[in-house]
Amino acid sequence: MAGSALKEGIAPGRLEPGDYAANFADLHPPLDRHEAHVEADRCYFCYDAPCMNACPTSIDIAMFIRQIATDNPMGAAETIFSQNILGGMCARVCPTEQLCEEACVREEAEGKPVKIGQLQRYATDIAMQESRQFFTRAAPTGKRIAVVGAGPAGLACAHRLAVKGHDVTVLDARPKAGGLNEYGIASYKTVDGFAQAEVEYVTAIGGITIELGQRLGANVSLDDLKSRYDAVFLGIGLGGVNALKAEGEDADGVRDAVDFIAELRQAEDLSTLAVGRRVVVIGGGMTAIDAAVQAKLLGAEEVTICYRRGKQEMNASGFEQDLAASKGVTIRHWLAPKRVLTRDGKVAGIELEYTQLVDGRLVGLGHTMTIACDQVFKAIGQSFEPRWAEGLALVGGRIDTDAEGRTSRQGIWAGGDCVVGGDDLTVTAVAQGRDAAESIHTSLMGGTHG
Amino acid sequence: MADLTTHFAGIKSPNPFWLASAPPTDKAYNVERALKAGWGGVVWKTLGEEGPPVVNVNGPRYGAIWGADRRLLGLNNIELITDRALQQNLREIKEIKMKWPDRAVVVSIMVPCEEESWKAILPLVEETGADGIELNFGCPHGMSERGMGSAVGQVPEYVEMVVRWCKQYTRMPVITKLTPNITDVRKPARAAKAGGTDAVSLINTINSITAVNLDTFSPEPSIDGKGTHGGYCGPAVKPIALSMVSEIARDPETYGLPISGIGGISTWRDAAEFMALGSGTVQVCTAAMTYGFKIVEEMITGLSNWMDEKGYASVDEFVGRAVRNVTDWQYLNLNYVTKARIDQDLCIKCGRCHIACEDTSHQAITKDKDGKRHFEVMDDECVGCNLCVNVCPVDDCITMVEVAPGLVDQRTGQVVPGEYANWTTHPNNPMAKVAEPAE
Numbered sequence: 001m002a003g004s005a006l007k008e009g010i011a012p013g014r015l016e017p018g019d020y021a022a023n024f025a026d027l028h029p030p031l032d033r034h035e036a037h038v039e040a041d042r043c044y045f046c047y048d049a050p051c052m053n054a055c056p057t058s059i060d061i062a063m064f065i066r067q068i069a070t071d072n073p074m075g076a077a078e079t080i081f082s083q084n085i086l087g088g089m090c091a092r093v094c095p096t097e098q099l100c101e102e103a104c105v106r107e108e109a110e111g112k113p114v115k116i117g118q119l120q121r122y123a124t125d126i127a128m129q130e131s132r133q134f135f136t137r138a139a140p141t142g143k144r145i146a147v148v149g150a151g152p153a154g155l156a157c158a159h160r161l162a163v164k165g166h167d168v169t170v171l172d173a174r175p176k177a178g179g180l181n182e183y184g185i186a187s188y189k190t191v192d193g194f195a196q197a198e199v200e201y202v203t204a205i206g207g208i209t210i211e212l213g214q215r216l217g218a219n220v221s222l223d224d225l226k227s228r229y230d231a232v233f234l235g236i237g238l239g240g241v242n243a244l245k246a247e248g249e250d251a252d253g254v255r256d257a258v259d260f261i262a263e264l265r266q267a268e269d270l271s272t273l274a275v276g277r278r279v280v281v282i283g284g285g286m287t288a289i290d291a292a293v294q295a296k297l298l299g300a301e302e303v304t305i306c307y308r309r310g311k312q313e314m315n316a317s318g319f320e321q322d323l324a325a326s327k328g329v330t331i332r333h334w335l336a337p338k339r340v341l342t343r344d345g346k347v348a349g350i351e352l353e354y355t356q357l358v359d360g361r362l363v364g365l366g367h368t369m370t371i372a373c374d375q376v377f378k379a380i381g382q383s384f385e386p387r388w389a390e391g392l393a394l395v396g397g398r399i400d401t402d403a404e405g406r407t408s409r410q411g412i413w414a415g416g417d418c419v420v421g422g423d424d425l426t427v428t429a430v431a432q433g434r435d436a437a438e439s440i441h442t443s444l445m446g447g448t449h450g
Numbered sequence: 451m452a453d454l455t456t457h458f459a460g461i462k463s464p465n466p467f468w469l470a471s472a473p474p475t476d477k478a479y480n481v482e483r484a485l486k487a488g489w490g491g492v493v494w495k496t497l498g499e500e501g502p503p504v505v506n507v508n509g510p511r512y513g514a515i516w517g518a519d520r521r522l523l524g525l526n527n528i529e530l531i532t533d534r535a536l537q538q539n540l541r542e543i544k545e546i547k548m549k550w551p552d553r554a555v556v557v558s559i560m561v562p563c564e565e566e567s568w569k570a571i572l573p574l575v576e577e578t579g580a581d582g583i584e585l586n587f588g589c590p591h592g593m594s595e596r597g598m599g600s601a602v603g604q605v606p607e608y609v610e611m612v613v614r615w616c617k618q619y620t621r622m623p624v625i626t627k628l629t630p631n632i633t634d635v636r637k638p639a640r641a642a643k644a645g646g647t648d649a650v651s652l653i654n655t656i657n658s659i660t661a662v663n664l665d666t667f668s669p670e671p672s673i674d675g676k677g678t679h680g681g682y683c684g685p686a687v688k689p690i691a692l693s694m695v696s697e698i699a700r701d702p703e704t705y706g707l708p709i710s711g712i713g714g715i716s717t718w719r720d721a722a723e724f725m726a727l728g729s730g731t732v733q734v735c736t737a738a739m740t741y742g743f744k745i746v747e748e749m750i751t752g753l754s755n756w757m758d759e760k761g762y763a764s765v766d767e768f769v770g771r772a773v774r775n776v777t778d779w780q781y782l783n784l785n786y787v788t789k790a791r792i793d794q795d796l797c798i799k800c801g802r803c804h805i806a807c808e809d810t811s812h813q814a815i816t817k818d819k820d821g822k823r824h825f826e827v828m829d830d831e832c833v834g835c836n837l838c839v840n841v842c843p844v845d846d847c848i849t850m851v852e853v854a855p856g857l858v859d860q861r862t863g864q865v866v867p868g869e870y871a872n873w874t875t876h877p878n879n880p881m882a883k884v885a886e887p888a889e
Contacts (some may be wrong), residue, residue, distance in 0.1 A: 034520075041518035044843050047801030048817070108843065109798040 005299060007107075009346065010253060012271070012274045014299025014355055020270040021228030023297040026117060027323075028186040034123040040069035041112045046105055051116060054103035056431045057084035061100055067121055078119055085159045086152050087126055089122035089181050090427045092189050094411040095286075095317040098428070100297065128201050135205055138165035143444045146171060146229040148216050149178020152363060152426045153235030153416030155202050156433030157440075162207040164441045169229070172206060172354030173215035179281050181426065183262040186290035188297070217388045225410055231440045234389070234407070234414040235433055236276050236380035244282060246350075248340030249378075253347030257281060257291035257379035260294045264294055269392075276375025278302045280350050283316035287425075291377045292329045304371055305328045308336035308355050309362060315424075340376060347374055359368050385417050405436030413440055452757035453764045454750065458730040459623045459649035459708045461581045461619025463489035463554035466725065466751050470626075470712055470733035471558035471584060472633075473498055474695035474743075478542035485546070487743035488750060493651075493733060496531035496586045497539055499561040503592075506529045510671035513680060524686035525736045526658045528671065528678060531560050536574070539821030544578040554731075555579075556625065560598050564610055565615050566887045567576065582623035583606055583611060585647075587638070588654020590631050590681050600654070603629035606641035613645030625710060628652040635694045642810075643704050650698060651710035651733060653691045655681020663832040664757055684736035688714030692727055696776045699728030716745075718752025721814040725765065782875040783868045787853040787866045788834035790827045796847040799823045803838035803848060811837055822842075829860035 004011045024113045031039060035247070046222035049062040080087035094100075096117040104113035128132075128432050147154045150172035158168040178183050178195040185195075202211065214220045216236060225232045241256040243249060253276065256410040267273050275298040281288050284307035296303045305324065307314060311332045314321065321331060334355045349372045354365040384398045393400045393408035398420045405413040415432030417424050422432070468491040469475050469484050476495040486494060498504060511529045514522055532539055547555045557580045572889040575583060586593075587603030600682050602608045609626065616624045626642035626846050628635060630653040639650050657679045661670040669677025691713020697705050711729030712865040716737035724732050737745055750876040763770050782881050792803065792815075807815040814831035815838060827838075836852060842848045853859055855868035873879055 038519045044800045044802060046799075047805035048823075049801070050823070105798040105800045 006277060011278045013271045014275065014277075015271065015310040016105035017271055019299075024188050024191070024294075026191045027186075028121075029120075030125060031115075031118050031122045036068055036073075036119060037071075038249065039115050039119055040065045042106065044105060050105060050382055051100040051114075052101035054099050055083075055286045056092070056099070056425065056428045057087075057434070058431075059083045059087065059120070061116055061120075061214045063118070064123060065114065068119055068123055070435055073123045073126040074132060077132070079123055081127070081134055081382050084119070084427065084430050085156055085202055086198060086426070086430045087120055088124040088201070089152070089190065089195065090430065091117050091124055092180075092194070093185055094427050095319065095425070097319045098317050107301065111323055128197065130228055131201070131204070133204055134165050135159075137205060137207055139168070141165040141445065143167070143230045143428035144228075145231045145233065145440060145444075147226045147233045147235065148172075148179035148220070148225070148352055149179060149237060149416070149418075150174075150199070150210055150212075150365065151235055151429065152181060153236055153237075153429035153433035153436075154179065154233065155199065157233045157235060157413075157437045158208045159202050159205060159416065160434050160437035161440060162205050164437070166230075166441070166444070168206065168208045168321035170210045171220060171225075172210065173214070174216075177210050177212065179235075183265055184258060184287070185265070185305065186190075186261065186294055186366065187265050188294075194372050210230075217385075217390075222388075222390045226409075230411075232367060232412045233405075233431065233433070233436055233440065234412065234418060236388055236414075237417045239385040240383040241387070242381045242383055244340075244378055246337040246339055247381075248342055249339050251347050253343050253374055254340055254376045254378065257283065257287050257377040258376055259380065261287065261294065261377045262352055264298075265350070269433040271316075273298060275300050275348070276347075276373060277297060277303070278371075278373040279375045280373045280380055281377040282350075282369055283307065283377075283381070284313065285379060285381065286317075286320060286383075288377075288379035289316045289320040289329075289377055293324050293327050295375075295377070296327050296329050300375075302373075304373075305331045306330060306335040306337065306350075306371070307331070307333050309357075310334060322446070323351065336362075336364060337376075338364075341370065346377055349373055350376055379382050382417075389414075389418075398422075404439035405432055406439060452754045452762060454490075454754060454757075454825070456731050456765055457496055458554075458710065459582065459625060461491070461554045461556065461623055462552075462740055463490035463731065463752055464552055465746075466729075466731040466733055466753075467491075467551055467721065468493060468554060468556070468710070469731045469738060469747050469789050471495050471586065472739075473529060473734040473740050476533065476833075477539075477888075478546055481542075481546050482549075484738075484743045484746075485550050485553050485674060489553070489743065490555065491571050491581075491731070493584050494539070494543055494555045494580075496560045497536055497560040497571070497575070498531050499567050500574075501792065503533045506530055506533050507673050509673040512686075513658075515660055515686065522684060522736070522740050523656075524660070524662045524682055524684040525739065526680040526682045527655070528591050528680040531558075531586070531589070536571075543575075543580055545826045547581075547742040549581040554581050556582045558584040558586050558627070560589070561595060563597055563602055563612060568612065568615045569619050572616065572622075572701075572823060576620050576622055580622065582625060582648070582650060583616065583620065584625040584627050585616065586627055586654075587612075588627045588629040588681075590629065590655060591656045591679060600629040600631050602630050603654070605628075606637045607806040609638045610641040610645035611633050613642050613647045623648040625649040625651050627654055627712075630690060630694055630859055631650060631653045631657050634697075636697055636704065639698045639701070639707070640703045643707055647707075647853065649708035649710060649730075650704075650711055652698070652711045653687065653694050655683045656687055657832075658682030658691065660775050675736050677733075683714065684740075685714045685716055688720060692723060695729055696727045696773065699770065699773045700776050716740075718749045718756065721749055721762045722753055722756060722768070724771075725769045728770045728773050729775070730765075765798050782872060783870045783872050784871065784876060785855070785867045787821040787859050788850040788858075789832045790836070790837075790848050791830050792825055792827060792848050794826075794847070797825060798844055798847075799825065800843060801825060802841045802843070806837050806841045811835060832859060833844075835863065 043065040044201040064076040066080040072301035107113040110166035182195040339351040413436040471493040589599035593599040712725030712733040
């Protein structure tokens with residue numbers, strides 16, 4: 001046991017140096033060729049395949065699996081990328097058990113769907129490792145488009161625009177492109193710098209310039225972009241983190257889960273990353289799970305997720321919940337944070353109130369319980385920063401768009417987490433970015449498709 | 451437990467499962483292991499005439515095709531007859547037979563198509579105490595180029611001639627092994643019977659190239675960039691073998707001639723099917739070469755349990771029971787009408803029945819109902835072809851249900867007649883055997 005394994009407070013180096021790599025290794029090691037073929041053989045090649053219809057990007061899954069089964073992984077990759085240029089990341093992070101794999105007829109038949117995500121990764125890995133590009137740019141159109149946000153929506157939009165022959169400038173506030181793929185996803189889901197490799201793969205088509213350190217509302221304004229470019233696409237995600245609205249929230253040791261995840265993703269040496277001995281994560285979504293599991297993997301002795309509603313209401317998928325449980329994370333339901341307890345200004349525990357649904361409304365029951373802890377992560381959702389969207393109509397605090405991604409201002413499109421009606425999924429962001437690109441193209445080229 | 455003892459052309463064995471003449475029976479070591487494992491008999495790998503033995507290629511001898519998870523479906527080989535000295539084989543055969551008197555030990559032979567050659571080898575084999583001989587008229591590769599194997603089996607006159615020599619020069623039962631590489635397998639079977647054979651065995655392997663290497667453009671298996679046709683066997687050939695066995699079993703000229711069934715037999719069920727079509731014993735090779743000799747335990751217990759379940763005390767009670775049900779197309783009952791039925795509780799909604807029917811057949815299966823995926827047979831379009839049953843991935847989900855006589859076939863609008871009627875009397879048949887009305 002490492003020297004600081006049981007150290008009170010927030011401390012680095014809780015594991016033996018050699019244990020970090022094993023803990024943060026690939027969650028699903030890639031399928032080898034034989035495994036991929038065996039799995040591909042399980043696919044029935046359904047008529048009007050339900051998996052395809054369940055995919056937000058409508059990848060022809062039955063076809064790419066058949067291409068894998070017939071030893072044509074490049075053909076499979078082309079099938080995937082033609083619908084979803086970020087198919088490599090989606091293969092890793094999609095909640096497939098709620099999308100394609102839930103729809104798989106083998107799920108109905110035997111409760112064991114074809115491992116579509118793993119097969120998608122098999123094909124896309126092969127193509128990306130060989131730097132195989134499947135798209136060439138159309139003749140230059142002379143049109144210039146600004147894409148704000150180099151996350152999944154922005155990259156998908158930029159790629160499709162580049163394919164159409166437009167010149168694209170992608171602006172992003174962070175030091176690296178990739179958005180949540182680079183900063184917001186647990187590291188064991190996307191190992192070996194995959195997010196950056198994917199950015200390179202997507203931009204290799206040419207015609208895409210990425211400018212980093214460009215923050216909308218700070219050193220870039222929407223009006224400025226609108227005047228300098230033929231069209232603007234906003235894929236700016238959600239900047240704000242919701243507050244706990246609990247007393248003591250500002251104590252030393254309370255932190256946004258998204259920042260913790262981002263720091264972990266960027267850490268050169270995980271043993272320098274501090275984590276509490278006893279950690280409580282407030283929230284019920286993927287971010288809560290990612291933060292809790294990674295805290296545990298960093299050596300926290302006890303990690304507890306507290307969610308104010310029940311298991312059914314958790315945004316985290318069943319798979320994610322099981323993953324957390326398998327790593328030793330405790331998930332507790334019907335507990336809402338009431339007060340962060342401190343000692344010497346530092347977190348010492350958290351007091352939570354029992355809750356229940358009464359006539360569909362969540363109410364506190366008045367009695368409370370306390371969990372001793374030295375670190376609290378807030379993962380109760382993110383919100384859109386309206387000040388970034390000058391003059392755009394919002395609904396429910398997010399940008400309102402039509403089906404093609406057009407905002408209320410002519411010449412400005414938007415997609416991804418920042419728009420209304422999204423489900424905060426990478427794959428949905430990709431679909432919206434791609435479709436907005438088609439709309440932009442149609443609009444700029446006077447309705448001619450091509 | 452049912453009695454699996456077989457009496458086949460004068461040869462007794464404790465069960466009908468023999469190992470076919472092939473690599474697994476090339477020497478005492480393997481045969482000993484097989485008999486210990488429980489095989490009822492072996493057909494020793496083909497002996498050639500005295501003198502320097504044949505040589506085999508030193509590269510790959512086998513090619514294959516696979517199903518899901520590399521499950522071996524078909525195997526092909528370009529191995530020749532035994533490449534060991536005749537005397538060594540004879541010595542080992544004798545030892546084995548002495549040690550295992552209750553098992554069938556049959557010796558496969560292939561020598562040039564000359565009377566002297568057969569006259570010379572038969573006494574040597576007889577001296578071993580073997581129970582019988584099998585004439586290898588089947589191997590399609592290598593030896594056939596030298597005028598042996600299938601080169602003999604493809605000429606009924608040669609078959610008859612060689613069988614006659616064998617019956618003349620040995621008291622041992624003669625089993626004539628037939629090649630499937632021929633248009634009508636009944637012809638060599640009839641010739642063998644005319645020559646006096648005690649039994650036939652079939653099928654030998656089928657001419658085949660298993661694959662082409664798309665990098666080198668060499669056929670597989672590849673010997674230094676070249677390939678040749680080899681003999682195909684394994685589960686993939688079973689339907690062909692069953693048909694050929696049935697043809698001989700029901701041919702009036704060979705009816706009652708003992709048959710040893712061969713061709714893709716891998717399980718007790720395969721064996722029972724061959725036996726139902728008239729095979730007194732069965733011979734196995736590929737399944738043993740895939741899984742080892744232990745599979746015979748499954749075959750023995752499976753056949754025995756099935757016989758117990760059906761009340762068959764001995765194999766004779768069911769051997770040939772299916773022969774009477776093999777007929778010519780023209781005698782099939784055209785008044786037998788079926789429709790496919792999809793069990794909606796079992797259906798997993800893959801839609802393969804729909805697309806198979808829609809794209810390639812009769813447009814008789816729906817794809818939706820009230821806006822939802824729903825696959826249901828439309829009786830007014832269904833011809834009862836069974837394609838949907840065959841492509842459905844779920845056991846018993848789609849079944850063929852008979853439209854009882856007296857009910858209306860929704861497709862034709864006609865009442866299904868109760869009486870049997872076939873093509874020979876059908877009005878559309880210009881050759882129909884119905885009396886022309888008087889002029």
